[in-house]
Amino acid sequence: MKTFTTAGPVKPDEHYNIPALSRWDTDEIHRLIQEKRYFVLHAPRQTGKTTCLLALMAELNAGKDYTALYVNVEPAQAARGNVEAGMRTIVGVVAQNARRYLGDRRPGQWVDETFRESGSHGALQNLLSRWSEEDDRPIVLLLDEVDSLVGDTLISLLRQIRAGYPDRPEAFPQTVLLCGVRDIRDYRIHSDDNEIITGGSAFNIKSKSLRLGNFSQKDVMALYAQHTEETGQVFENGVMDYIFEQTAGQPWLVNALGYEACFEMRADQHRTRPITMEIMMEARERLIERRDTHI
Ligand SMILES: Nc1ncnc2c1ncn2[C@@H]1O[C@H](COP(=O)(O)OP(=O)(O)O)[C@@H](O)[C@H]1O
Ligand SMILES: [Mg+2]
Structure with a gap:
């Protein structure tokens, strides 16, 4: 997987x-x-x-x-x-x-x-x-x-x-x-x-x-679409815009948010449930709290 x-x-x-x-x-x-x-x-x-x-x-x-x-x-x-x-x-x-x-x-x-x-x-x-x-x-x-x-x-x-x-x-x-x-x-x-x-x-x-630049919004969507394809889990409307807005397409951050929301947090037990804006916002808070953004 x-x-x-x-x-x-x-x-x-x-x-x-x-x-x-x-x-x-x-x-x-x-x-x-x-x-x-x-x-x-x-x-x-x-x-x-x-x-x-x-x-x-x-x-x-x-x-x-x-x-x-x-x-x-x-x-x-x-x-x-x-x-x-x-x-x-x-x-x-x-x-x-x-x-x-x-x-x-x-x-x-x-x-x-x-x-x-x-x-x-x-x-x-x-x-x-x-x-x-x-x-x-x-x-x-x-x-x-x-x-x-x-x-x-x-x-x-x-x-x-x-x-x-x-x-x-x-x-x-x-x-x-x-x-x-x-x-x-x-x-x-x-x-x-x-x-x-x-x-x-x-x-x-x-x-x-x-x-080498950051990801475009299209790149971000293509990356997250791979998660949907792999697991069936979808992202609520607006979540892609939010991620791009929060990360400016910075490749590590884009992945870190995705990992936090889809794997680290409880969400991974419910692949039939979409990743909501609320989950994504919590993922962002958790990343900031951990300060593991080594960039
Ligand atoms: N082609 C890519 N697709 C998806 N994510 C990528 C890609 N390239 C880089 N990343 C993200 O950026 C992180 C760092 O990649 P890396 O190649 O080690 O960057 P650098 O050498 O610039 O430090 C990866 O762990 C991943 O999160
Ligand atoms: Mg390197």
């Missing part, structure tokens, strides 16, 4: 969902990839960025043109400005995800050699370069949570990508998509020597920025 989810990326076979790739301009994304562009996707927390990136990876890998890999660099946040530790972590996640999502064990076998050859300020570039050379298809790298990194680790990541850029697509990824809550031009990075470096100057590749 499917439900509304509020815990991380949406899995279409487990959760009510709006098809992720319908939420942004897929034609434009394909065009940017075709043109070997590097670009930025940014939106506030809990908007559906990770869900979109995972869907894009699956779509690209199902086609024949590219090898796409999703990598969340957040684990390297703990390294703060320690480039050695940070890059070990990032390169490790690249290798781990190549194995997990693509069944490709080669990057994992190259890790030690890349650090020996290039040190921590070049290991990621070296690994991506070698992988691009040896893979049959151009690589599309989807880097998530980039702006969770800080200091010299972030600077080194951006500089290594910049250094490899001219070698694409034969010896570096054809496209790198940087995803985070801010536009890269707005990054202000404090290096260890107390310099403030802006993201734009560390990256220095003319990148396009795409923004």
